[in-house]
Structure formats: C-alpha cells, structure tokens
Amino acid sequence: xxxxxxxxxxAIDVGGTKVDAALITLDGEVLRSTLTRRPTGRASSRExxxxxxRDAAAGALAGLAPGQRLLGIGVGSxxxxxxxxxxxxxxxxxxxxxxxxxQVLDGLHPGLPVVLALDGTCIALAxxxxxxxxxxxxxxxxxxxxxxxxxxxxxxxxxxGTSGNAGHIGQIRVRTRDGADxxxxxxxxxxxxxxxxxxxxxxxxxxxxxxxxxxxYRSGSPVARxxxxxxxxxxxxxxxAATTLLDLQTVVLAGGFVNVADDYVEQxxxxxxxxxxxxxxxxxxxxxxxxxGDGPLLGAAALILGR
Numbered sequence: 001x002x003x004x005x006x007x008x009x010x011a012i013d014v015g016g017t018k019v020d021a022a023l024i025t026l027d028g029e030v031l032r033s034t035l036t037r038r039p040t041g042r043a044s045s046r047e048x049x050x051x052x053x054r055d056a057a058a059g060a061l062a063g064l065a066p067g068q069r070l071l072g073i074g075v076g077s078x079x080x081x082x083x084x085x086x087x088x089x090x091x092x093x094x095x096x097x098x099x100x101x102x103q104v105l106d107g108l109h110p111g112l113p114v115v116l117a118l119d120g121t122c123i124a125l126a127x128x129x130x131x132x133x134x135x136x137x138x139x140x141x142x143x144x145x146x147x148x149x150x151x152x153x154x155x156x157x158x159x160x161g162t163s164g165n166a167g168h169i170g171q172i173r174v175r176t177r178d179g180a181d182x183x184x185x186x187x188x189x190x191x192x193x194x195x196x197x198x199x200x201x202x203x204x205x206x207x208x209x210x211x212x213x214x215x216x217y218r219s220g221s222p223v224a225r226x227x228x229x230x231x232x233x234x235x236x237x238x239x240x241a242a243t244t245l246l247d248l249q250t251v252v253l254a255g256g257f258v259n260v261a262d263d264y265v266e267q268x269x270x271x272x273x274x275x276x277x278x279x280x281x282x283x284x285x286x287x288x289x290x291x292x293g294d295g296p297l298l299g300a301a302a303l304i305l306g307r
Contacts, residue, residue, distance in 0.1 A: 122299025236271020
C-alpha cells in the first residue's frame, strides 16, 4: 500500500492486448504499488474483456490507503469510442464493440465520476499537463507503435470531436488510395512497426520484428535503413499536413517504434521540413516524449485531475 496521502485518480488504459490500471497523484506520480494489469486480445470474449477491465480497476483500488481520497475514474481506450453513450469499440477487440465502460465499473466506487476518452486524447492530455506540450497552446501528441494514434491540443484544450474520435491520424492517407486495399495507403499501414517490417521483407530483409529491424539499422543494413527512412518520411508528411491545417507549435512522438533508430525523430523532423510548403508549418518543433510508457495512464488520470 502506498505511503502517499492526498487526492488521487484511478486511471485505466484499455488496449488491444492488455488493460492497465493505477492510482495517480495530482503531481502525476504513478503509485507503482497499485499498478495492475490484466489481459485482453482479439480472441477474447466480451465477458473476458469486461472482467479484465473491472479486475484491473479493482486491483488498483485495493491499494487505496486510508489517507488518500479518490476523485474519480478516468478511462482511456483504443478507438473508436463513442462519448455520447460512454462506449468503446476497439478495432483490435471486436467482441467489445459498444461496451459501456461505466456499466462495467458499476459499483466499484459509487458516487464518483467515470470519464472516458480516446487513448490518443489521453496521450495529448498527459503531454500537455506533465510533458513536452506543457505551456503549448496548439500541439499534437502521437504514438507510433504497432499502430499509430494521436490527440490534438488546440487553444490549450483537447479536441475530441463529435463522437470523441478526433485524433485518428493513423488513418489519414499519405499515398494514393489503393482500391484493392483501401487501408494500405494510410499512415498507419506505411509507418507503424508491422507495416515497416512487412515492407522490409518485400525488399529481401529476413527479419520479422521491429527489434530485429532496429538492430539491423544500427549495424548499417541498407534495407533496414531504407525501411526506417520510409516510415519517417510518411510520418513527416502527415505531421506537415496536420501542422498546415492547425498551425501547431509542437508535435510529440511516443511509442515503441520511435526507438527503432536513435535519429528517428530527427528523420521525421527533416521530412516535415521537406513536406511543408509554408514557413509557419516548417517552424513546428518535433520532439520525443519524456513520459515513457506512463503516458496513457497519466492521460486517463488527467481526465479526472483536470476537472
């Protein structure tokens, strides 16, 4: 049980392979002793996914100390979400389509708010409150991993859109639409880890994981270097487009695939410079997140702590 006394939020992050939950302080400290993880997965039943969300939340709440006051429950989820009815429909969890989060958590801590947001929105909130977007009025936080997602801060406020799904930057097109496979031209298909690995294999590379690609990049493999450059170029093009539309000051990159190369963020920034037509768009700062893997949980907590 944590020795911290004061106000805390219960943060829950629902992903395609796992659910994480933890208590988080007003200062953005994740109380590690409360961190609880439960499995999800594409093959999981709707009941199992609901049970995992509830069990992770209950496990974190078990660490609530007598001197701590729980302010509410913040939930970030892979999308799509529907904030109008409080439901989630993660693409990687097809059986969870339309799952109402508040119903899953009903009775865990009655009388407290349950606030839902897209995981990309949560990342942006975390960066704006504790990270590289602090003090930034207009910015974008992106996660580059097995998929690509994001969240926008505009005029110092998160942008959620009509249904809560603003920020799905991984699904914008950065190449001409392929009629046979419409998703093949999206940023996620081209620049995320799996798509980059798959492209490298079409060029004769024999590895199978992002970690292997990173190792071969460091050893100077020409194919690995072309694959990473292709990913960074596509990401830079998308950032240039977003910055042209929204006049952003800063873009923060997080996620495991950002570490595929030590200079990956610099390559992305260079691609922005080449792609953006206007000087104001070329002035955007592209930087790496300093929040590590805590961003999704911190952002879920910010849904409560920022109320």
